Amino acid sequence: DAGIIQSPKHEVTEMGQTVTLRCEPIFGHNFLFWYRDTFVQGLELLSYFRSRSIIDNAGMPTERFSAERPDGSFSTLKIQPAEQGDSAVYVCASRLARTGQYFGPGTRLTVT
Amino acid sequence: QKEVEQNSGPLSVPEGAIASLNCTYSDRGSQSFFWYRQYSGKSPELIMFIYSNGDKEDGRFTAQLNKASQYVSLLIRDSQPSDSATYLCAVPRDNYGQNFVFGPGTRLSVLP
Numbered sequence: 306d307a308g309i310i311q312s313p314k315h316e317v318t319e320m321g322q323t324v325t326l327r328c329e330p331i332f333g334h335n336f337l338f339w340y341r342d343t344f345v346q347g348l349e350l351l352s353y354f355r356s357r358s359i360i361d362n363a364g365m366p367t368e369r370f371s372a373e374r375p376d377g378s379f380s381t382l383k384i385q386p387a388e389q390g391d392s393a394v395y396v397c398a399s400r401l402a403r404t405g406q407y408f409g410p411g412t413r414l415t416v417t
Numbered sequence: 418q419k420e421v422e423q424n425s426g427p428l429s430v431p432e433g434a435i436a437s438l439n440c441t442y443s444d445r446g447s448q449s450f451f452w453y454r455q456y457s458g459k460s461p462e463l464i465m466f467i468y469s470n471g472d473k474e475d476g477r478f479t480a481q482l483n484k485a486s487q488y489v490s491l492l493i494r495d496s497q498p499s500d501s502a503t504y505l506c507a508v509p510r511d512n513y514g515q516n517f518v519f520g521p522g523t524r525l526s527v528l529p
Contacts (some may be wrong), residue, residue: 408460
């Protein structure tokens with residue numbers, strides 16, 4: 306039973322660079338969520354999709370963040386340009402309707 | 418605005434004891450409740466969910482729901498050191514179950 310796949314596992318980048326994180330949800334899950342886990346404030350919802358449509362992206366901290374899910378399967382989270390304060394673990398989750406969310410392993414982003 | 422509250426802990430129990438984790442929620446209309454376990458530096462993983470008043474058992478875990486008191490708990494029997502983690506209570510943000518409000522989590526430490 307394949308779980309959620311996130312890539313890369315760890316991304317180290319410099320301030321001002323563009324970062325693209327990828328998530329492959331569990332097959333058949335139409336809801337997909339992006340969270341940021343700072344371990345201080347806990348899980349912070351950034352945005353979520355139903356199929357290819359963004360339902361809510363009010364949690365995106367700034368316009369530097371954007372998320373896409375072009376064909377309703379995989380999704381990308383882009384940070385452009387990255388800042389040091391963006392360093393965190395970015396976690397993808399997916400679910401079917403009316404079930405709990407299943408979380409991916411996360412991508413640890415370090416911005417130097 | 419839905420709220421989910423948990424005692425942040427740490428809750429320390431000796432190995433083999435029963436660990437009791439509690440969660441209260443503000444929205445009387447909430448219908449379903451989910452428990453997640455999060456190891457340090459890892460993503461949350463779904464342990465179990467409960468929809469009906471009463472108890473639901475799964476292995477060493479028992480979820481208890483009391484809608485009248487707006488209270489849900491998780492009992493871990495025969496606690497093991499490997500159960501040491503943060504336990505998150507989550508409630509769907511709306512009646513469609515599209516998104517979740519997470520409690521701050523309770524840190525459990527099982528002492529060998």
